[in-house]
Amino acid sequence: MKPELSSLYDRIIDDMVCGSIPMGDRINISELSKRYQVSNSPIREVLHQLQAEGFVEIAANRGARTIDLSRFEVESINEILGCIEKSLIDWEGIVEVDGIVESLVRINEQLTTVEKNNNYMITKIDHQFHYEMFKHHYNERFIRMWQIQRTTLDIFTSQLDKRKSRVDSMYDEHCLIIEMFSREDHAALIKLISEHHEASQDFIREQFKSLRK
Known part of the structure; x- marks a missing residue:
């Protein structure tokens, strides 16, 4: 383009x-x-x-x-995104990227200063954090696939009420992920990414009910 x-x-x-x-x-x-x-x-x-x-x-x-996303479509996108993220994080070289820990810390710290009712910025920061993890993967087409699915989800999730408790949980989950990067503990990182994605899924399902009432 x-x-x-x-x-x-x-x-x-x-x-x-x-x-x-x-x-x-x-x-x-x-x-x-x-x-x-x-x-x-x-x-x-x-x-x-x-x-x-x-x-x-x-x-x-x-x-x-x-696009206008139904509950089924949102959950399908979440499922696809989870599979893509698992495949991306399976690449062991991801924990060895120079400067990645510092970059992730800098991005995550933005969650401590953003206004808790600014759903748009919270969504953008979370997207940036995950993109920073995956953008170094050798398969650019795979990264682009992730970006499309993640952005589709962003269009929906930016409408959601990301309460302070959810933002705080997101920050803490990111901190654990950063710790595994700093330790270069690939096995623990895979487990944490999976748990982080499941927490996000639970939040979206809960919010979808109130959003579509």
């Missing part, structure tokens, strides 16, 4: 995650052109890319809409 299209892609995705472009909404190309100050053509190109990745649905004579 050309740099200008890549930048536009990132801005649209970010607006979907923060809710400026809500789930299930019809997409008006002219309005997006004004918002991002570009012509209709690059908007259409990016929308087709977003369609290919599952973020947007485009139907003949009905235009484009952002």
